[in-house]
Amino acid sequence: MNVKNKVVYVLLLLCLVMYPLVGCAETSTAPPVTDGSGLSTYQLGIDLFGTKNEFPVDSQGKLKTEVNLSSADGRISLSLNEGTLILDKEGEPLKIIDVAIDPNPSPPPEDAYIVGAVYDFIPEGADFNPPIILTLSYDPEELTEGIGERDVYIACYQDGEWEKLIYRSVDIGSHEVTTQIDHFARFAVLAPKERPTSDVSSGLADRVEVVYFHRTQRCSTCQYAEDGIRYTVETYFADDLASGRLTFEVINVEDEENAAIVKKYGASYLTMFVNTIRDGIEHIEEVDEIWYCIGDNEAFIQTVKSKIEISLGEVK
Amino acid sequence: MGLGGIIQGLSSSLNIPVLSALLLGLLTAISPCPMATNIAAIAYVSRRVTERRYAVITGTLYTLGRMLSYSIIGILIIVAGLEIPGAASFLQDFGERILGPLLIVVGLLMLNIGRLSFGLGSGKLASIGGKVADWGMIGGFLLGALFALAFCPYSAVLFFGVLIPLALKSSGGVALPAVFAIGTGLPVLVFGTLISVGVAKVSTWLNAMTRAERIIRIIVSIIFIGVGIYYVVLWVQA
Numbered sequence: 067m068n069v070k071n072k073v074v075y076v077l078l079l080l081c082l083v084m085y086p087l088v089g090c091a092e093t094s095t096a097p098p099v100t101d102g103s104g105l106s107t108y109q110l111g112i113d114l115f116g117t118k119n120e121f122p123v124d125s126q127g128k129l130k131t132e133v134n135l136s137s138a139d140g141r142i143s144l145s146l147n148e149g150t151l152i153l154d155k156e157g158e159p160l161k162i163i164d165v166a167i168d169p170n171p172s173p174p175p176e177d178a179y180i181v182g183a184v185y186d187f188i189p190e191g192a193d194f195n196p197p198i199i200l201t202l203s204y205d206p207e208e209l210t211e212g213i214g215e216r217d218v219y220i221a222c223y224q225d226g227e228w229e230k231l232i233y234r235s236v237d238i239g240s241h242e243v244t245t246q247i248d249h250f251a252r253f254a255v256l257a258p259k260e261r262p263t264s265d266v267s268s269g270l271a272d273r274v275e276v277v278y279f280h281r282t283q284r285c286s287t288c289q290y291a292e293d294g295i296r297y298t299v300e301t302y303f304a305d306d307l308a309s310g311r312l313t314f315e316v317i318n319v320e321d322e323e324n325a326a327i328v329k330k331y332g333a334s335y336l337t338m339f340v341n342t343i344r345d346g347i348e349h350i351e352e353v354d355e356i357w358y359c360i361g362d363n364e365a366f367i368q369t370v371k372s373k374i375e376i377s378l379g380e381v382k
Numbered sequence: 383m384g385l386g387g388i389i390q391g392l393s394s395s396l397n398i399p400v401l402s403a404l405l406l407g408l409l410t411a412i413s414p415c416p417m418a419t420n421i422a423a424i425a426y427v428s429r430r431v432t433e434r435r436y437a438v439i440t441g442t443l444y445t446l447g448r449m450l451s452y453s454i455i456g457i458l459i460i461v462a463g464l465e466i467p468g469a470a471s472f473l474q475d476f477g478e479r480i481l482g483p484l485l486i487v488v489g490l491l492m493l494n495i496g497r498l499s500f501g502l503g504s505g506k507l508a509s510i511g512g513k514v515a516d517w518g519m520i521g522g523f524l525l526g527a528l529f530a531l532a533f534c535p536y537s538a539v540l541f542f543g544v545l546i547p548l549a550l551k552s553s554g555g556v557a558l559p560a561v562f563a564i565g566t567g568l569p570v571l572v573f574g575t576l577i578s579v580g581v582a583k584v585s586t587w588l589n590a591m592t593r594a595e596r597i598i599r600i601i602v603s604i605i606f607i608g609v610g611i612y613y614v615v616l617w618v619q620a
Contacts, residue, residue, distance in 0.1 A: 280535070283478050283616060285415050287536040319471070334467035335474065335538040354543050358390035360413070360536075 110152065112163040114142050127152050127159030136201075137165075142185065143242075145199040147301075155191035164188040168252055174221075175228045178256045181208045181218060187250035196304060197246040204255045206241050213257050214323055220245040223252040230256070233307040235296075239282065239318050246300070246307065272381040274306075275341040276314045276374060279333040282321075287360055288336050292316060294356070294363070295338060298370040306378060338370070342377040351377075399552040400561050406540050407565015415534030418609050420570050422485060423525055425605040427574030428581065429598045437578035438571070440522035445567025447526025449560045452541070455531075456559030460549055470533070470542045477532035482613030484528070489606030492599065526567065 107130055109120040114137035122130040129150045136143040142165060146152075152160045164187075171184035181204045206215055215238045221228045231245045243255055278295050280288050299307065299314045306312035319328050319335075331339050331350060338356055342349040353373050359366040389405040410416050423444055430436040455473070458464040533541065545562050549555030585594035 281474060283535070283619070285535045285616075287413065287415070332467055334470040335533075335542055336535050337539070337543060352543065354539070354547075355390070357536075357539050357544060358409075 108159075108161070110160060110163065112144065114144065114165055115139065123152065123159060125159070141182075141203050143199075143201040145201070146194070147196065147198075150198060151193075151195045153193045154189055155193075160189070160192055162189075163192070163250075171252075171254070172223055172226075172228075174254075174256060177260070178221075178228075178258050179210075181205070181255040181257050184223065184252050184254040186252050190250055192250040194248050197248040197308075199244060199300065200247050200253060201242050201244040202253065202255050203240070203242045209257055210259070213259075215241065216323065218243050218255055218257045220253055221256045222247070223254070228256070232310045235314055235316060237316060238321050238323060246304065271310075272344050273310065274312050274374065274377040274381060275339075275343065276312065277327075277331060277339045277341065278314075278316050279319050279328065279331065279335075279337045279339075280316065281319055281335070290360055291336065291338065291356060291366075294366045295370050298367045299374070302371050303374060303378075311381065312374065312378065340373055340377050342380050344381055349380075399548055399555070399558060402548060403545060403558040403561040404565040406545050407562040408568065409565075410537045410540050410562075411566045411569045413534075413536050416537045416566070418612055419481070419529040419532065422606050422609045423522075423529060423570045424574045424577065425602045426525060427522060427570060428578035429602045430578075430595060436519070437575045440519050441567070441571030441574045443519050443523040444526035444570055444574075445564060447523040447528075448530040448567050449526075449563040450523075451527045451530035452559035452563040452566075453556075455541075456546070456549060457556060459546055460556050466542055466546065470538055473531060473533045474535065474538050477534055477538075478613075478617050481529075481532040482610045482615075482617060485606050485610030485613065487610075489603045489610060492606065493603040530563065530566070 106125050107122040108125070110123045110129070111118065111120050112133070112135055114135055117135060117137050119133075119135055121133050124130055129146055129148055129152060132148045133144065133146040135145075144163075154160050166186045166188065168184040168186045171180060174180045182202070185202070200220065202220060204215075204218060209215065209218070216236055218236060219230055219234050220243055221230050223229075231247070233246045235244045236242070237244070247253070276295065276299060278292055280292060296314070296316075299312070303312050307314065317324050317327060317333075319333050328334075331337070331341075333339070338353040340351050340353055342351070351373075353370070355369050355373075356366060359369055389402075389409055392401065392405060411420055427437050427441045427444060430440075455469065459466060459469060541559075541562070545558060549558040552558065581594065581598070588594075
């Protein structure tokens with residue numbers, strides 16, 4: 067057997083095998099975030115149930131790096147954009163963020179119950195601008211029968227009452243619910259005692275729904291698209307999300323619980339839909355232009371952004 | 383601007399459905415997930431170096447196999463009115479679950495493990511293995527037909543979400559899936575032929591044609607098994 071021969075084949079074939087791996091790595095890069103300023107820094111310590119990390123913050127309280135931190139057990143995740151201004155109650159830059167489980171949680175509102183623990187984010191009153199992303203996981207077994215995972219939400223407890231946060235996205239696959247917060251208080255996952263009778267669309271106010279469908283098996287392209295849409299929605303339409311004029315949902319087409327909404331949209335593969343609800347009538351549009359922009363962050367974000375802008379313009 | 387942007391620009395500015403279909407096929411072929419099946423196909427196409435035209439013919443048959451599968455799906459949807467959601471779900475399930483194990487089995491058969499085994503039943507296995515390995519050009523066709531049916535999430539979007547709607551509104555749209563198939567098969571044909579010619583040159587130079595072919599067969603089998611494992615891992619992870 068000729069050794070040179072072997073070497074040549076192995077090299078040739080290695081090149082071929084390496085190609086898609088490199089391709090994967092390239093296409094899965096998340097969209098970029100904007101730059102911060104260059105002032106002197108100190109460290110902001112974040113402690114999520116023992117997962118400790120420090121991040122540089124400038125003297126005015128602006129975060130100098132992007133933060134994505136989860137507790138070791140995965141119950142809590144925080145995600146802060148670079149450039150986020152973080153101040154305490156007195157308007158001073160924050161040094162430490164901590165989370166504790168509230169040992170004596172306040173009773174939930176009458177029409178809902180608490181799923182899991184109530185988390186006390188310390189220091190209370192800490193302020194974030196722009197808002198940060200909070201993700202809490204829940205145990206689906208704690209939900210009473212008849213309540214779907216899509217009905218859970220995150221609520222905030224302050225001034226003696228629970229307030230349902232409007233911005234919400236539920237990932238049924240990983241049993242997580244995400245919201246945006248602009249200050250620290252007590253937060254918990256809540257579920258309604260009875261399933262809301264009128265689901266999503268019927269007779270509701272004018273608004274735009276952005277829905278992204280995927281399958282259980284994720285690929286780099288699927289993840290790229292989801293990250294890109296989420297980034298665009300949260301970066302450019304935070305106000306519309308907060309006011310409820312825009313909603314964003316990520317839905318697994320293979321999950322039986324989603325059968326109704328999957329059927330409504332006719333989804334069976336990766337798809338992004340923009341549903342413009344005007345005068346109680348839904349106008350569902352499939353956004354297939356994004357599939358030409360995979361790997362091109364700028365074009366991808368621009369495509370998603372302009373689609374949503376057009377739809378929001380129609381419901382004004 | 384990425385390749386996708388260029389393709390979109392060309393498609394919308396020229397408005398020639400046939401060209402759009404071809405470019406969509408190319409875009410599918412080079413994306414990471416379908417690329418894995420294409421590597422197996424390139425390996426298969428380029429494995430026989432002693433016959434000059436083998437790679438070209440096998441690569442062409444591979445593309446024809448893809449044309450057959452895509453055309454059948456296209457005809458069922460466009461002419462017979464098959465519902466897209468049902469078809470898309472079924473074919474993506476097929477791609478996720480069947481392809482990996484199948485590639486591993488074919489790879490093992492090509493390795494001809496029958497010959498290494500121990501008496502009982504080995505004759506049968508060996509003969510199946512031999513047959514699979516000798517399918518040659520017909521094997522290329524079957525491979526093309528099969529790989530086309532195994533939809534990855536991204537190829538499913540481009541086929542069901544972009545190509546089929548385009549075909550539904552174009553006159554003579556029934557032909558577009560076949561054109562799309564040419565796009566997906568072209569890289570295999572080109573790279574398979576180039577590699578085959580390259581390897582043939584090198585092994586003639588080293589004076590080791592027949593030995594080369596034996597080694598290639600082993601390497602091709604290993605690539606099949608490797609790609610198969612890749613798909614199985616993807617499926618298990620989900």
